[in-house]
Amino acid sequence: MELSGFDKRLKENVEYLEELKDLAEKEGVSNKIRFVVSCSTAERNALLSECLCVLYTPKDEHFGIVPLEAMAAYKPVIACNSGGPVDSIKNGVTGFLCNPTPQDFSLAMTRFIEDPQFAETMGREARKHVVESFSTKTFGQHLNRYILDIHRGKED
Template sequence: MEKKESSKLNIAIIHPDLGIGGAERLIVDAAVELATRGHNVHVFTSHHEKSRCFEETVSGIFPVTVYGAFLPRHVFYCLHAVCAYLRCIFVALCVLFMHPTFDIILTDQVSVVVPLMKLKKSSKVVFYCHFPDLLLAQHTTVLRKIYRKPIDYIEEITTGMADLILVNSRFTASTFAKTFKHLHARGIRPSVLYPAVNVGGFDKRLRENVEYLEELKNLADREGVSHLVRFITSCTTTERNTLLSECLCVLYTPKDEHFGIVPLEAMAAHKPVIACNSGGPVETVKNGVTGFLCDPCPQEFSTAMANFIRDPQMSETMGGEARKHVTESFSTKIFSQHLNGYLIDVARRKRE
């Protein structure tokens, strides 16, 4: 009993926007699992819309506190990164001055809050890097390059100030080393923590989401297949499960995706996956066992799809292997064990 009490931690989680995307699902899963293990967990964010969020964030499993919702997300669809920094800094300052000390402060996506949280001398700061933001941002014009230069520098320096860095795949870990060369040269290497199964969502507040959906609809019209295509945005868990139960396999088309949660969702639902032979799916999909890994071209994807159409039994067999694979390697239980172990270890280093 005494040992159990000594491992009970006070944990703060800082996340920019608690919506219904993949990053949010990860944070919610982390909070739920840590709270279930007896830790005191408190989530802080700059936005939490109760009509558009994961149900665990309003069920009382852990408290959610919002600071800075009045701050803008952009200025005339520009300066997104600066606004995100300002919102997260505001949240961090509120946590710093208005809340007691935490054993662990877990933050993700925006690393600029790391040095602020380090001001809580008795706390250890853990940063979860989904993927280097400087690789996701556009550097297409001279003005954009000038705009991004200080932001990219701040991202690298502040990421390296964390007591522990976690990433979502070995692919992201290798990309991290190639991108943050200064940190890699100092021997700073992240630990891999695979996410549990979760779901992303369409956010109409994001201009690129709206534009991309419209582009896909226009493409379907031009190809004359719009009557055969359904565009479902932010489907409910029930709708997702129904769709998965009715399909032969799931296609996942992104190339060099840093992790890719959709393949895990599909395999958890006993469905094989057809994905690109690059990035995260290489680590999650067993080629020829739980699905097929293909070069990113129509010919290879169509050939893989035809295999399942010709032999539906193959879908069932691979689906069974897929479910077993996810349960053994990527379940919420495995995620919980690894995350809990990382945080207890870093907290122990604090005490020593």
């Protein structure tokens, strides 16, 4: 489990990590969880290559780069049905948008666990979506179109 944005200088970050570790111990799964509080790009890429999907749990989060990074790495994303993921994830195509409840997230996770091929298929769609909608080439084309539109507006 990667805790992105973790800052050990912030008391609430440290307390939350300890809460999560205690919960994992209490539930008897601490030997199956590795908490990663920060990692290099190479480590992140290795983790992405090994996972079935990516869980993005912030509710009402801003746009967020994590879902795009995951989809660029051919991984479907399970995220809250609010904030930035609503704009970046195609529900049922490149991942799942869920209510922010353990039940909804676990149901989405179960679909991938029961059918890893489905996760792989959705991951290919996720990659295609990121390239078509969020690549620097696409961004440049949109920016160029906006600039030309503005320029044409001034000529009229």
